[in-house]
Amino acid sequence: MAIIESEHRRDEVSPERLLRDDPRQAANKVALFQYLAVAVFIFLISGFWKLQVQNPDVYSEAAERNRIKSTPILAPRGKILDRDGRVIVDNKASYSLLLNRDQIKPEHLPAIAQALGLDYEELARKIRHMGSTPQIIIKDQLSRDDIAWVESHQDESTYPEMQLIEAWRRQYPQDGFAAHVVGYVGEISEAELNMPQYLDYQQGDIIGKDGLEREYDSVLRGVDGQQRVLVDSWGRERQAEETQAAVPGKDLRTTIDLDLQAVAELAMADKRGAVVALDPRDGEVLAMVSRPTFDANKFTGRISRTDWNEIALDPYKPLLNRAIQAQLAPGSTFKPIMAIAGLESGVIDDETHFHCPGGASFYGHYFACHLKGGHGDITLHRAISQSCDVFFYNVGNRLGIDRIAEYGELAGIGHKTGIDLPNETQGTMPSSRWKMRMFRQKWYAGETISVSIGQGAVTVSPLQIAAALGGLGAGARWYKPHLLASEKPVLLREAHFNPENLEKVISGMYGVVNEGGTGRAAVLPDVKICGKTGTAQVAASSLTKGAKLKSALANNAWFVAFGPMENPEVVVAALFENGEESYNAVPIVRDILKAYFDKKARKAKAAAEKETAESLAPLRLLASPVPANLSFPSPEGILQ
């Protein structure tokens, strides 16, 4: 019945009309819509797949960065100590200002720079280069005013990116005391960031820039910790998360003796040049001074450009560590090496005598002796103690340059000593091979004559000559000079000289000090001191080049001395730039040697007293625990 009815209905309306109102007509369009819907959902689900399943770590880390605000806890650098554990370089608590990258607004920077006295351009450049580092320290050692300003301007409505953190300020001895040995720290530079050895460092890190600070940066620097706080999107702190404590850097025990260093500093106070004192038995450096010096406290952290320019553009180059970087003619201090070379090669013996009329001619050139009147007939012992040039001209002439070079290099001339300080220079020990390599020229025999008295092409640093003569005095054994207390002695070279020959040279050097020689001012009452003076003419060296200094062409004064004569414990080399006469360098060395042996005696006495006190137990309280310190000012006095 129903079917009939419906057929009847179909008859009523035209087939066309029916077709038009039949939803099935759109069936394929509906199907199309269904496919479209499937596509849309696949599109959406693939979006979630990509974010949630393929690389969820990227986003969970991003979420962590969002919610965890981590503030660095800066690790203090290790202290630098002297051989007795006394502090040379310390840290002082201070405040630094850092900016949180996420909150930095470029329009805030001019105001911040102005209030804190920073250079806006420099600050803006730093911010641009900070990359993905979450924070950047923009100022260290905030003053009271700075701190007050930051505290009153770090709320939401002003400059919320600012954050104060506790930091450690490096505290160096004042007035440039030991500045060249210790070095200084500074902010890592763009160039350093690109070097392979600074791979783990990032922008804003403080690193050792020179001296021990640089050499032992990895020992001294600690590992910064992190304080982690849960924050919401408005920067409000919700709760503290686990904190990673900072690991402080290790202290660095050096071989420096503060007492000796203090004396050396005082002795060089108003001079230009350098002093090195070391123990020839193991290479431990006891004192090292270079003048002029600089105040490393100005360098700690982020140095201002004017301070930097003042130091870096000084014509006397205070940043240069002359003790290891000067390359100057050694003058007559080279003669002991000539003497041993002459004796060992058999070209002379202690009986060989030459006549010195005040000069001599070699190869058509006249070479003068420093003593115009001449030394007359002279043998080795007097030739060393009186520093006769003509005698050594003849020795040199007999040896020839290559044999001189052989012995010079044995003593370490022309080679880096390998001391644990950056940027040591190697100086020059000329030879025919050296000249061919450097200038593609033959060596002329006439050139040997100048080298024989430590002039001409031969150049050394104070450390090199100290090590060379000290090693000679200690039985022709040369140890590597070093500053790290825990380093084992390293024997670099050893020569098996005839002991008698060695004794003859050392005896000549004894004469320099004790027999009215050129170094007589260095005589000490209880210790046999041996030494050798030097007066070196200043050729156009790298140090004087370009410097319009009147006195720059005055002779350099040298003195190298060791003691005691048998088994020397200490060798000191002093360079007094433009000191005119060699005897001007002698008192510097004398002061240091005296301080060394005084201290030794004092220690022995204290030990003896202690022994006595222990054997007389009831009287122990009467024994003085601290030895009197009378012979020189205390280093602490200078440090303050």
Added chain:
Amino acid sequence: MIRALAVYRSFKDLDWPLVIVTLALCTLGVLQIYSATLATKWQDAWWKQIVWTATGFAMMWVAANIDYHVLLGRALYLYLGCVALLLATGLLGNKVFGSTRWIRVAGFTFQTSEFVKIVLILLVAKYLTDIKADTLEWKDLAKLAGFVGVPMLLVMKEPDLGTSLTYLPILVCGALMAGLRWKYLIIITGLLFVTLPIGYHFLKPYQKDRLVSFINPDRDPKGTGFQVIQSKIAVGNGGMWGRGTKESSQTHLGFLPVPHTDFIFSSFAEEHGFVGVVIALVLYFLLIMQVVQNAQTATDKAGLYICMGVAALLLFHVLVNVGMVVGRMPVTGIPLPLMSSGGSNTWSIFLMLGLVNSVRLRRFVN
């Protein structure tokens, strides 16, 4: 009409699969709103949403009982009323976040543009039924576009680009169903591509920013790109199984913008992970397919147009909102149907589902 109500009032005749999917999505929505707004200034939003859902459900029942032919007969009046209401909103409405979208009636605020969707669905259905032709001609298409265009422009002026764009799928879907020629479709698509760059110049600065930051969110990570980046981080942070309701830091520490309305799905994705997302999206797919099924079983073209209009609108909403959450669509600020918190949208979706049910209840009658 009264007779119709009396006859089809049986509750069990409703499209129960549709109703169950709808209520499941509403439940997910309420739970997510509760979790996302805990201890924030919106913390009452969840029970309000329950109220909207319950009243919306009642509205669906009422709408299902009204014969859609009756509504179609009055479509033009409804349309004119809507346009007038939009104008009134523009003049008298409340300004919130810089745009005038809401109008106050008896203590409640309504987003007029949401209800316009229903009327447009009815109007398009009515118009296309009245053409009585197999294919759609240029003239018809232009008229239809004019009808849809007027409220679109009014809503765009509010300004509310997102909602105004939701009117487009109603028009496009209707035109396709009514037999739009492929040739025309290609021409229109081509024209759109040509005119879009010109249209870009008429956008408000913030709308331009949104488009630019959609293409390159990292360009300005603190500005408009922020929402996209943070939403993607939230989604990615969810991982496969989700962070749960306690560990979802993006949601709870305020990194997600409006985690209970436009970005509810991103907070859902963070808490329930990929697995939760797939379940929710499958529910949406079932919902839309159920609506399409009602279109297929409709007794006349008007019913088909209504159901397909609703289906197209829902698909568009899901595509744009969820696409925005994963950074695959620009930020337009349109809600996710049934899950996002908000009365007007919830009611309008339920009313549309009411229309679908109305079509379904009359599928055996001619």
